[in-house]
Amino acid sequence: MLRLIDIRKSYQVGPTAVDVLKGISLTVEKGELLSIIGPSGSGKSTLMNILGLLEQPSAGTYSVEDTRITYDDDRTLSSLRNKMIGFVFQQYNLLPRLTAVDNVGLPLIYRGISEKEITERSMEYIKKVEMQERFHHKPTELSGGQQQRIAIARALVGNPALILADEPTGALDTHTGQEIMSLFKRLNEEEGITIVVITHDPKIAAQCRRKVELRDGIITG
Amino acid sequence: MIIKANVKEALKSLITAKQRTILALIGIVIGIGSVIGMVSIGTVVQNEALKQFRDMGIDIVSVTKDYERQGSDEGFNIDHIYGLPGYSTLVKKVAPYIVSSTQYSYAGKDLYVELMGVDESFFDLNKLYIREGRLLSDLDRNRFFCIIGAETAEMLQKAGIKDIIGRHFLFGERIYTVVGILKSLPEGGGMRPSGINRGAITHITTAMRAFTTRDITTFMARVGTQDSKAVKAVIENYFSKKAGGLRIRVRTAEELIAQMQKQMQLFTLLLGAIGSIALIVGGIGVMNVMLISVTERRKEIGIRRALGAQRTDIEAQFIIESVTLCFVGGIIGIILGVIISYVFSHFSKWEFLISQSAIILGFCVATAVGVFFGYYPARSASRLDPAAALRE
Numbered sequence: 001m002l003r004l005i006d007i008r009k010s011y012q013v014g015p016t017a018v019d020v021l022k023g024i025s026l027t028v029e030k031g032e033l034l035s036i037i038g039p040s041g042s043g044k045s046t047l048m049n050i051l052g053l054l055e056q057p058s059a060g061t062y063s064v065e066d067t068r069i070t071y072d073d074d075r076t077l078s079s080l081r082n083k084m085i086g087f088v089f090q091q092y093n094l095l096p097r098l099t100a101v102d103n104v105g106l107p108l109i110y111r112g113i114s115e116k117e118i119t120e121r122s123m124e125y126i127k128k129v130e131m132q133e134r135f136h137h138k139p140t141e142l143s144g145g146q147q148q149r150i151a152i153a154r155a156l157v158g159n160p161a162l163i164l165a166d167e168p169t170g171a172l173d174t175h176t177g178q179e180i181m182s183l184f185k186r187l188n189e190e191e192g193i194t195i196v197v198i199t200h201d202p203k204i205a206a207q208c209r210r211k212v213e214l215r216d217g218i219i220t221g
Numbered sequence: 222m223i224i225k226a227n228v229k230e231a232l233k234s235l236i237t238a239k240q241r242t243i244l245a246l247i248g249i250v251i252g253i254g255s256v257i258g259m260v261s262i263g264t265v266v267q268n269e270a271l272k273q274f275r276d277m278g279i280d281i282v283s284v285t286k287d288y289e290r291q292g293s294d295e296g297f298n299i300d301h302i303y304g305l306p307g308y309s310t311l312v313k314k315v316a317p318y319i320v321s322s323t324q325y326s327y328a329g330k331d332l333y334v335e336l337m338g339v340d341e342s343f344f345d346l347n348k349l350y351i352r353e354g355r356l357l358s359d360l361d362r363n364r365f366f367c368i369i370g371a372e373t374a375e376m377l378q379k380a381g382i383k384d385i386i387g388r389h390f391l392f393g394e395r396i397y398t399v400v401g402i403l404k405s406l407p408e409g410g411g412m413r414p415s416g417i418n419r420g421a422i423t424h425i426t427t428a429m430r431a432f433t434t435r436d437i438t439t440f441m442a443r444v445g446t447q448d449s450k451a452v453k454a455v456i457e458n459y460f461s462k463k464a465g466g467l468r469i470r471v472r473t474a475e476e477l478i479a480q481m482q483k484q485m486q487l488f489t490l491l492l493g494a495i496g497s498i499a500l501i502v503g504g505i506g507v508m509n510v511m512l513i514s515v516t517e518r519r520k521e522i523g524i525r526r527a528l529g530a531q532r533t534d535i536e537a538q539f540i541i542e543s544v545t546l547c548f549v550g551g552i553i554g555i556i557l558g559v560i561i562s563y564v565f566s567h568f569s570k571w572e573f574l575i576s577q578s579a580i581i582l583g584f585c586v587a588t589a590v591g592v593f594f595g596y597y598p599a600r601s602a603s604r605l606d607p608a609a610a611l612r613e
Binding site: 158 | 520531611
């Protein structure tokens, strides 16, 4: 479903170019639960941004469902992000002013769906992550684990082909982190959703069916 | 992108940053307030000025001895004036009048009253109506009867004088009997002689006997054409034949209205300039608030972009926020402007009007300021690199 061929990314820092990704080739099949593990500075966040169409690689090709991404049209990229990809972040990244339902509904707002339908679908997905007691709570009124569940509902609500989770358990205690991982596994097994988890924690990586190790901008295993 | 949701969002975010919002609002409120205030006052003034012409019609001219070219020589001969309608069919009716050069007081009290001498047609031309008693007619020739203006009557009542009609008053060395009280008249406009409300009126023949100055310097006339040039020519012609040395000035209603409109334009322009400066200052305030808002919400912008917001969605979100801010400022400003013009007309004793066009203008200007000064911040928000914004 996702195909990276010889992806390179370098940043210009002052006069010198820093190579962050030095030729990544990777294929992710539909229905996979994949972890990308690596220490900080290994380039995994950059890789996640490229996978999530938030950054453009310096070289190489990236195809999503056999369509090569061209990066010349922001409109198309935004629309692909909206329909194909659901993001889960380490810091949850919920909007503090909005209630759980409104936060979950955000991706749908950009599709021009009616307000009523957005609310219905948001509630449906909040039920799916077992947060139906917290429909109208704001993020500050929720615990870290609860916020991450809402964030996962937000990632799922648009029915994307891929969930990209960047250190989803990084801000949670072990027990809550484990709950989130269980939720991912359940979604992957029961609904066949493709999930890519980026982490530095081997225990998290070990729970995924496939593991890719990243070190100094190249895949080592 | 749903506008309703966006407006709700905008209001929430503006309420969250109260202090900043209020500061930006002050600028907009003052700007819109002064624009609305000025347009409303303009409307009130114009209405007041034109009221006289609506009342009297625009077929009235006023003919004055031209002091600039004439000096203090004699005025009009009353028989010449009365001969004018017979000379030209363009002139329908004439009404000469004189005003006493001295003011009169009553019973040692400081009740200053100016006395005018007029004839019967004067009341018709100036549309003067009686409130109590009766008007003067040409049967009151040489008789010491007078009618008084509305304010004069009020003044006398305040001084404790009741039953004014039938009373005798000493003006100068003559005793006049009051036979009527006039209805109150709107002030201003330039055609009707000023001070009727605060004066007293007797017959012109009486006045010519009693007054120390007997010169007639002005008369009014009703004319039968809209062509002010023709009217001027006829009247000037007539007087150069009858009284060769007499220089006159003819002022038509048309001229007065044109002159007034010119003054109004100047007034509007001046206040408009002040209002615009206030609006620009207010607009810069809005832009500043919006720029801060964009900076503070870089992360939010990154999140929204990651979730699939187009650049135009982000742009729309911030422009709607800026327009919402200006719209709220606009509403308060319009209320303020209307209050200003109300206070202004109250103290000027003018009839208060709410100008609908001013209110519509206010909303349009507020929206325009919002769009104009919100555009740059909104655009810079939409150009943020989503990955960089998310890293914040």
